[in-house]
Amino acid sequence: MTQVYSALQRAYGPQRWWPAETGFEMALGAILTQNTAWSNVEKAVANLKAEGLLEPGPLARAHISKVRSCVRPAGYYRQKAERIRRFARWLISEHQGEVAVLLGLGKEKARAELLSFNGIGPETADSILLYAGGYPAFVIDAYTRRLANRYPLSKERGYAELQSFFQAGLPADSELFNEYHALIVKHAKEHCRARPECGGCPLAKGCESRH
DNA sequence: ACCCAGGTGGCCC
């Protein structure tokens, strides 16, 4: 667990993930990046910014056609336009229009609240808790599952089980979780995908089957 | 012309 982290840290260095300017921007990015390449999300966020829609009020009031045209590069654009506008409205009606107010409920209450929103599942909720809230919530994504399954770090498959497994084996440190998750993704992209034969893998036996 | 990308919700059994 910590050895894997050390090896990745040594190989790739600090990642400094998710440099959004506000919690709201971060949360929108988390929704927009669902099953979508981050490069496409950047375009969508830039479009929203250009239209002044990176604030809850303006987004809540925007015409859906405008939101769709901004979000289109991120894919699933009809769903995502609807979701982010509904998120803005929900934040205003339930949490004073501030992600910080929502996150101020504490890790568990904020998580339950996020999960109650249609369009936010466990991974998106944990991303927001970790990257916008600074809470130690370990994010389990497709890369993390693959790593855990093949290493094999764990036999667990469900989200909750996998998350418990990682969290139990590490100190509850949001900086660590932040960096660890980013490193797993970096490793998958830069090494596993680029070199399926796995020469020089920092994890030694971590990459030998299926990337 | 494939395949995949920092998932989620709705159905079906």
Next chain:
DNA sequence: GGGCCACATGGG
């Protein structure tokens, strides 16, 4: 409670 499926654009 697990197994499919739709959702959609952009890059390799």
